Amino acid sequence: SQNFTITVLPGDGIGPEVIEQAVNVMKVVEELEGVSFSFEYARLGGCAIDEDGTPLPQDTLEKARRSDAVLLGAVGGPKWDNNPAHLRPETGLLGIRKELGLYANLRPAFMLDCMVGVSALREEVVQGVDLMVIRELTGGLYFGEKKRYETEKGEVASDELIYYEYEIERIVRRAFEVARLRSKKLTSVDKANVLESSRLWRKVVDRIAPEYPDVELRHQLVDSCAMELIRWPKQFDTIVTENMFGDILSDEASMLTGSIGMLPSASLADGNFGLYEPVHGSAPDIAGKGIANPTATILSAAMMLRYSFGLEKAANAIEQAVHNVLNSGVRTGDIASNKEEAVGTEEMTNKIIAAM
Amino acid sequence: SQNFTITVLPGDGIGPEVIEQAVNVMKVVEELEGVSFSFEYARLGGCAIDEDGTPLPQDTLEKARRSDAVLLGAVGGPKWDNNPAHLRPETGLLGIRKELGLYANLRPAFMLDCMVGVSALREEVVQGVDLMVIRELTGGLYFGEKKRYETEKGEVASDELIYYEYEIERIVRRAFEVARLRSKKLTSVDKANVLESSRLWRKVVDRIAPEYPDVELRHQLVDSCAMELIRWPKQFDTIVTENMFGDILSDEASMLTGSIGMLPSASLADGNFGLYEPVHGSAPDIAGKGIANPTATILSAAMMLRYSFGLEKAANAIEQAVHNVLNSGVRTGDIASNKEEAVGTEEMTNKIIAAM
Ligand SMILES: CC(C)[C@H](C(=O)O)[C@@H](O)C(=O)O
Ligand SMILES: CC(C)[C@H](C(=O)O)[C@@H](O)C(=O)O
Numbered sequence: 001s002q003n004f005t006i007t008v009l010p011g012d013g014i015g016p017e018v019i020e021q022a023v024n025v026m027k028v029v030e031e032l033e034g035v036s037f038s039f040e041y042a043r044l045g046g047c048a049i050d051e052d053g054t055p056l057p058q059d060t061l062e063k064a065r066r067s068d069a070v071l072l073g074a075v076g077g078p079k080w081d082n083n084p085a086h087l088r089p090e091t092g093l094l095g096i097r098k099e100l101g102l103y104a105n106l107r108p109a110f111m112l113d114c115m116v117g118v119s120a121l122r123e124e125v126v127q128g129v130d131l132m133v134i135r136e137l138t139g140g141l142y143f144g145e146k147k148r149y150e151t152e153k154g155e156v157a158s159d160e161l162i163y164y165e166y167e168i169e170r171i172v173r174r175a176f177e178v179a180r181l182r183s184k185k186l187t188s189v190d191k192a193n194v195l196e197s198s199r200l201w202r203k204v205v206d207r208i209a210p211e212y213p214d215v216e217l218r219h220q221l222v223d224s225c226a227m228e229l230i231r232w233p234k235q236f237d238t239i240v241t242e243n244m245f246g247d248i249l250s251d252e253a254s255m256l257t258g259s260i261g262m263l264p265s266a267s268l269a270d271g272n273f274g275l276y277e278p279v280h281g282s283a284p285d286i287a288g289k290g291i292a293n294p295t296a297t298i299l300s301a302a303m304m305l306r307y308s309f310g311l312e313k314a315a316n317a318i319e320q321a322v323h324n325v326l327n328s329g330v331r332t333g334d335i336a337s338n339k340e341e342a343v344g345t346e347e348m349t350n351k352i353i354a355a356m
Numbered sequence: 357s358q359n360f361t362i363t364v365l366p367g368d369g370i371g372p373e374v375i376e377q378a379v380n381v382m383k384v385v386e387e388l389e390g391v392s393f394s395f396e397y398a399r400l401g402g403c404a405i406d407e408d409g410t411p412l413p414q415d416t417l418e419k420a421r422r423s424d425a426v427l428l429g430a431v432g433g434p435k436w437d438n439n440p441a442h443l444r445p446e447t448g449l450l451g452i453r454k455e456l457g458l459y460a461n462l463r464p465a466f467m468l469d470c471m472v473g474v475s476a477l478r479e480e481v482v483q484g485v486d487l488m489v490i491r492e493l494t495g496g497l498y499f500g501e502k503k504r505y506e507t508e509k510g511e512v513a514s515d516e517l518i519y520y521e522y523e524i525e526r527i528v529r530r531a532f533e534v535a536r537l538r539s540k541k542l543t544s545v546d547k548a549n550v551l552e553s554s555r556l557w558r559k560v561v562d563r564i565a566p567e568y569p570d571v572e573l574r575h576q577l578v579d580s581c582a583m584e585l586i587r588w589p590k591q592f593d594t595i596v597t598e599n600m601f602g603d604i605l606s607d608e609a610s611m612l613t614g615s616i617g618m619l620p621s622a623s624l625a626d627g628n629f630g631l632y633e634p635v636h637g638s639a640p641d642i643a644g645k646g647i648a649n650p651t652a653t654i655l656s657a658a659m660m661l662r663y664s665f666g667l668e669k670a671a672n673a674i675e676q677a678v679h680n681v682l683n684s685g686v687r688t689g690d691i692a693s694n695k696e697e698a699v700g701t702e703e704m705t706n707k708i709i710a711a712m
Contacts, residue, residue, distance in 0.1 A: 088549065090549045090550070094550070119478075120477050120478060120481045120586050120587055120588070121476050121477050121478065121586075122475075122476060122477065122478055125476045141517060141550075141551060142550055144514065146551075146552035147552065148552050148555075148556065151520075153520055153521070153522060154520060154521035154522055155520075155521040155556060156518065156519070156520050156521070156556075157518070157519055157552045157553045157555065157556035157557075158500065158516050158517060158518035158519070158552065158553055159516075159517045159551045159552050159553050160514055160515075160516055160517070161497060161514060161515045161516070161517060162512065162513070162514035163512070163513055163514070164507075164509055164510060164511075164512050165509070165510035165511040165512070166509060166510055191600075191603075193444065193446045194446070194450070194497075194498055195497060195502075195515045196502035196503065196504050196513045196514065196515050197513045197514055197515050199504075199513065200504065200511060200512075200513035201513075222603070222604055223603045223604055223607040224607070226582070226604045226605075226607050226608040226611075227607045227608065227610065227611040227616070228611075230476050230477075230586065230608065230611040230612065231476055231611055231614070232476070244547075244600075245604075247547075247578070247579045248578055248579055248582045248601075248604055249582075251579040251580070251582050251583045252582040252583060252586065252608065254583065255582075255583040255584075255586040255587055256586065258587070260583070
C-alpha cells in the first residue's frame with residue numbers, strides 16, 4: 001500500500017489544537033483509503049524561536065525535504081512581535097516558502113449556502129461565490145533586495161519588486177492549469193499602467209495564453225480588482241497575481257465569505273510537493289481553550305490529499321463531510337449565531353469524521 | 357473681494373460633462389459668497405495626447421502653477437490604452453502629481469443613510485460608514501527606479517519601493533491633522549513584518565505620534581486592513597498609508613459605499629494648493645449622453661473650497677445640498693434602483709443648485 005510522509009508543524013497559538021484534529025481526520029483517511037501516513041513533527045515560528053533560537057530550525061527543513069508534504073498550523077503571537085526580524089515567526093514562514101520553492105499559493109474562497117448569513121455582504125452578492133486566488137509566493141517585494149541607509153536628507157528605506165520571466169511563467173502556467181479544472185476563467189491581476197514588473201507579468205501571461213485556448217483570460221488592474229471583488233464577486237473564478245497583490249487580494253477575498261475559520265490554503269512547489277495551512281492565524285487569545293475552529297486545517301489536509309498525494313476521492317470525502325456537518329447546523333464559536341450552542345474543536349472534528 | 361484662479365482640466369470621456377456642472381456650481385458659490393473665480397481651461401490626458409502630442413503639456417503645468425487650485429474631470433479611454441507609456445493618459449496624471457508636489461491624496465468614503473441600498477454590504481455593516489483614506493501620492497513603487505533587462509535566465513523587470521523619511525513625515529503629519537478634525541482615530545497601514553520601507557514608515561509614525569496625543573493611533577498590516585474594511589468598516593475613521601497600498605485600499609473603501617459616482621478626492625501639496633477630481637474614471641461608454649453622475653465632481657469642488665480656499669461654509673453648503681437632493685430621492689442612472697426615473701447630469705446639478 002502507498003505510504004506518505006508528512007511533516008507536521010503545529011506552530012503557535014491554536015496551531016497545535018487544530019493540527020491535532022486534522023491529523024485525526026488523516027488517520028481516518030488511512031483506514032478508508034488503505035494508505036498509510038507517517039507523521040513527523042517539527043517546529044516552526046515562535047515555538048522554534050523559544051526552543052531552538054531560530055524560527056526555522058535546520059532540522060525542520062531537513063524533515064520537510066525528506067517528506068512528501070508539510071502540514072502547518074499557524075505561527076506567531078504577541079510574545080515575539082517585538083523581536084528583531086531574524087527572530088520573528090513570520091521570518092520562519094517566509095524562509096520555509098523560499099527554501100522549499102513553494103511558489104504557488106492557492107487560496108480558495110467559497111461560500112456555502114448555509115453560511116451566507118455570516119458574510120458582511122448581501123446574500124445575493126455572495127451566494128454561490130467560489131473563487132481561487134493564486135498568489136506568487138517566493139518573489140516580488142517580499143524577497144527583493146532591501147536597503148536602509150542614512151542620507152543628508154534623513155533615513156531612506158527601500159524594497160525591490162523584482163520578477164524574472166521564469167518566475168512569472170511557472171505561476172501563470174499553474175494558474176491556467178487550475179483554471180482549466182475549474183470554470184475555465186482566469187483573471188490576471190497587475191498594475192501594468194504603472195509598474196514595469198507588471199508590464200513583464202502581462203507580457204508573459206499573453207505569451208502563455210494561446211497554449212490554453214479553452215481558458216478565457218482577462219487582465220485587470222489591482223485597484224479595479226479590489227473594487228470588483230466587493231461589487232460582484234461572482235464575476236471571478238480563478239485569479240492569479242504577484243506576491244504582494246496576492247497577499248492583499250486573497251485576504252480580501254477570504255473576508256467576502258465571512259468565515260475565515262473555514263478557509264484552507266496550499267503552497268505548492270514544482271512536482272507534487274506542497275505545504276498546507278489554514279488561512280487564519282494563531283489566534284493567541286483563544287489558544288488552549290478547545291474552542292478553535294478546526295475546519296480550515298482539516299480542509300487544508302484535504303487539499304494535501306488532492307494536490308500532493310493524488311487522493312482526489314478522499315479529498316472530496318472530507319470536503320463533503322465538512323459541508324454536510326455545516327449544513328446540519330453544527331457551528332464552532334467563530335461562525336455561530338447562537339454562541340451558547342457552539343461546539344468545541346474536538347466535537348466539530350468528531351462530527352466531520354462521523355460524516356465521512 | 358477675494359479672487360481665486362482655478363485651472364480646469366476637463367480631460368476625457370465624461371470628464372467635460374461633469375466638469376461643466378461643477379463649474380456651474382462654483383458660479384453659484386461666487387454669488388452666494390461674494391468671491392470670484394477665474395477659470396483657466398487646459399488639457400490633460402488623452403485629449404492632450406491628441407492635440408499636443410503629450411499627456412501633460414507644458415502649458416497645462418504652467419497654468420496650474422499660476423493658479424490657486426486645479427479641478428480635473430477624468431482621463432483615459434480605450435483609444436490610448438495601447439499606446440507606449442509616455443503617450444498614455446495615466447502618465448499625464450502621474451506627471452502632474454509629481455510636478456506639482458501633490459503628495460497627499462485624501463479619499464473620503466461615506467455612506468449616506470438614503471444610499472445604503474446600493475452597497476454590496478449589509479445595511480448594518482455600512483450604515484454610518486465615514487472614512488478618510490489618506491494615500492501618499494508621489495513616492496513609493498510608482499516613482500522608484502524601474503528596470504527592464506535581459507539575462508541568461510530570460511527577461512527581468514523591477515520597480516523600487518523607496519521612501520525618504522521626509523516623505524513619510526509630511527504625509528503622516530497631514531494625516532494626524534486631518535484625523536484631529538474628524539473623530540481623532542488614525543490607522544497607519546503598512547507591511548512592517550516584511551518590508552523595510554514599512555519599518556521606516558512605522559518608525560516615523562511612532563516618532564510623530566506623541567505630538568498628537570489627542571489622536572488615537574493604531575498600526576495595521578495591509579492584508580489585515582483589506583479584510584477588516586469589509587468585516588466591520590465602522591471601526592475605521594482616518595487611514596494613512598503609502599502609495600500602492602493606498603491605491604488598493606482607497607478603491608476598496610470606495611466600493612463599500614456602492615456609489616463611486618458620488619465620491620470626490622483631493623490631492624494636496626504643501627500649503628493650500630491642491631488638485632481635485634472625482635474618484636470615478638472617464639467612463640467612455642456613457643460619454644456624451646448627458647447621463648453621467650456629476651455629484652463626485654461637484655463634491656470635489658466642495659473639497660477645493662475647503663482645503664485650498666478656506667471657504668468652509670460654502671463647502672458645507674454644497675455638501676448639504678447634495679445630501680438633501682439625494683435624500684429627496686433624486687438619482688442619476690448609476691445609483692437609481694428605478695432606471696426609468698433617473699435624472700441626467702444637468703438636471704441633477706440644477707437640483708443641487710436649487711438646494712443651495
Ligand atoms: C505572516 C506574513 C508574512 C504572511 C504573508 O504576508 O505572506 C501572511 O500574511 C500570509 O499571507 O501568509
Ligand atoms: C490611473 C492610475 C495611474 C491611478 C493610480 O493608480 O494612482 C488611479 O488608479 C488612481 O488611483 O488615481
